[in-house]
Amino acid sequence: xxxxxxxxxxxxxxxxxxxxxxxxxxxxxxxxxxxxxxxxxxxxxxxxxxxxxxxxxxxxxxxxxxxxxxxxxxxxxxxxxxxxxxxxxxxxxxxxxxxxxxxxxxxxxxxxxxxxxxxxxxxxxxxxxxxxxxxxxxxxxxxxxxxxxxxxxxxxx
Numbered sequence: 160x161x162x163x164x165x166x167x168x169x170x171x172x173x174x175x176x177x178x179x180x181x182x183x184x185x186x187x188x189x190x191x192x193x194x195x196x197x198x199x200x201x202x203x204x205x206x207x208x209x210x211x212x213x214x215x216x217x218x219x220x221x222x223x224x225x226x227x228x229x230x231x232x233x234x235x236x237x238x239x240x241x242x243x244x245x246x247x248x249x250x251x252x253x254x255x256x257x258x259x260x261x262x263x264x265x266x267x268x269x270x271x272x273x274x275x276x277x278x279x280x281x282x283x284x285x286x287x288x289x290x291x292x293x294x295x296x297x298x299x300x301x302x303x304x305x306x307x308x309x310x311x312x313x314x315x316x
Contacts, residue, residue, distance in 0.1 A: 207306070215238070215241045
């Protein structure tokens with residue numbers, strides 16, 4: 160009985176010492192935060208998934224490239240049509256990694272006003288290929304968790 164209690168105590172201690180940071184560390188050579196990620200790593204094709212939205216709006220394709228005016232990204236998000244007779248919606252995106260290391264993207268359906276705001280954190284184990292965060296719909300102020308995953312690989316990945 161004493162051996163079992165000792166074993167359980169050691170297991171609990173090891174688990175407590177490892178804590179959540181042990182699972183959230185970046186593999187060697189991978190950025191731990193978005194601050195460590197070169198902006199060029201954001202360029203390319205991504206798949207976005209949103210929780211709490213209708214099925215047609217819960218997945219989208221994102222393409223990001225170099226922003227012409229500052230060290231950030233500009234691109235588009237394409238969401239599937241809600242009805243078979245409708246066409247897909249395409250919105251413009253622009254953003255960067257802010258001073259806190261968060262991916263911050265503004266979304267605009269008309270190119271003038273903000274229709275959505277993204278705020279996400281790089282997932283350290285993803286080696287720069289996944290962000291998780293919150294998307295806010297400017298029309299009704301609702302918020303929805305999102306996952307943004309890179310879908311293309313480059314020669315060095």
